[in-house]
Amino acid sequence: MSKDLTTQAAPSALILPGDRVPSLVAKSSQNPQFRLDSMAGRWLVLGVIGSAALPGMADRLTRVMADAGPFDDTFASLFVVTQDPADAASGRLSDRMPGRRIFWDDDSGLARQLGALTASPGTEDQMLTCWIVVDPSLSVHRVIMLRTDGSDVEELMSLLAGLPPPDRWLGFEVPAPILVLPQVFEPELCDHLIGLYNADGGKASGFMRDQGGKTVAMNDPGFKVRRDFLLDAPQDIRAVQARILRRVVPQIERVFFFRATRMDSSAPPGWNGIWSAAMTPQRAGISDRTATTPPWARRTAAGRCRSI
Numbered sequence: 001m002s003k004d005l006t007t008q009a010a011p012s013a014l015i016l017p018g019d020r021v022p023s024l025v026a027k028s029s030q031n032p033q034f035r036l037d038s039m040a041g042r043w044l045v046l047g048v049i050g051s052a053a054l055p056g057m058a059d060r061l062t063r064v065m066a067d068a069g070p071f072d073d074t075f076a077s078l079f080v081v082t083q084d085p086a087d088a089a090s091g092r093l094s095d096r097m098p099g100r101r102i103f104w105d106d107d108s109g110l111a112r113q114l115g116a117l118t119a120s121p122g123t124e125d126q127m128l129t130c131w132i133v134v135d136p137s138l139s140v141h142r143v144i145m146l147r148t149d150g151s152d153v154e155e156l157m158s159l160l161a162g163l164p165p166p167d168r169w170l171g172f173e174v175p176a177p178i179l180v181l182p183q184v185f186e187p188e189l190c191d192h193l194i195g196l197y198n199a200d201g202g203k204a205s206g207f208m209r210d211q212g213g214k215t216v217a218m219n220d221p222g223f224k225v226r227r228d229f230l231l232d233a234p235q236d237i238r239a240v241q242a243r244i245l246r247r248v249v250p251q252i253e254r255v256f257f258f259r260a261t262r263m264d265s266s267a268p269p270g271w272n273g274i275w276s277a278a279m280t281p282q283r284a285g286i287s288d289r290t291a292t293t294p295p296w297a298r299r300t301a302a303g304r305c306r307s308i
Contacts, residue, residue: 071099202227
């Protein structure tokens with residue numbers, strides 16, 4: 001592993017501003033399969049450090065991980081990516097919540113995905129230590145190479161201090177790529193569906209994650225809370241489908257240029273202020289096997305999808 005921190009310019013192999021960040025799955029102290037995608041919606045900083053034992057690294061990390069810093073999991077989050085197993089064994093590095101986490105990259109897999117580990121035939125691998133600043137849409141905003149004099153920390157903190165709030169990271173409020181359609185359901189049908197939900201109370205639907213090559217339903221109130229009621233009466237299902245076919249499917253085709261043929265489920269969701277506050281910003285499609293496009297207009301059949 002190279003101990004040289006003097007690289008001044010980001011080599012072409014390294015991920016660059018404008019590039020999409022890979023869908024990293026990392027080992028952290030709290031989650032052996034931490035998905036970086038789940039942290040979309042705020043500024044992120046990935047610090048590829050090689051080892052906390054490198055000269056000057058301890059002081060650098062102390063300054064970046066200070067309690068008064070910008071990393072609060074709302075505005076920004078920090079992920080220190082170490083390739084040295086001794087950092088964990090010795091206790092040199094540990095999470096400092098909120099907002100500051102360690103990724104244990106013992107096999108350098110994360111560094112390779114980020115282009116921070118270069119290899120040429122007959123030569124030793126070179127670790128390109130750097131800070132990678134990621135915007136709320138999970139694209140690279142800036143790459144700052146670590147420097148021997150530690151000036152990279154001042155550059156990083158100055159950059160973060162000048163960044164806009166995550167919901168206005170482009171200089172204006174960025175709307176989600178969703179289709180808003182009024183009057184899809186008549187008030188009478190809405191009242192009927194609400195009555196069915198209230199009578200049943202709904203069931204926690206949670207979210208899906210990949211574990212051992214399988215998509216597994218999970219519940220974590222700190223990540224997402226929602227309760228669904230599954231429609232099972234044929235007349236209710238037909239009533240919903242008829243209106244989707246008449247009023248939603250044509251608009252999807254007009255705006256997104258494909259003809260929706262599947263509906264994820266017949267499950268009206270239930271929300272309130274408390275539940276919705278528990279939904280963290282995230283990139284859609286966290287599960288490798290489960291697409292999370294709008295539930296009433298799923299393009300591919302998966303699990304509970306129905307033909308429409």
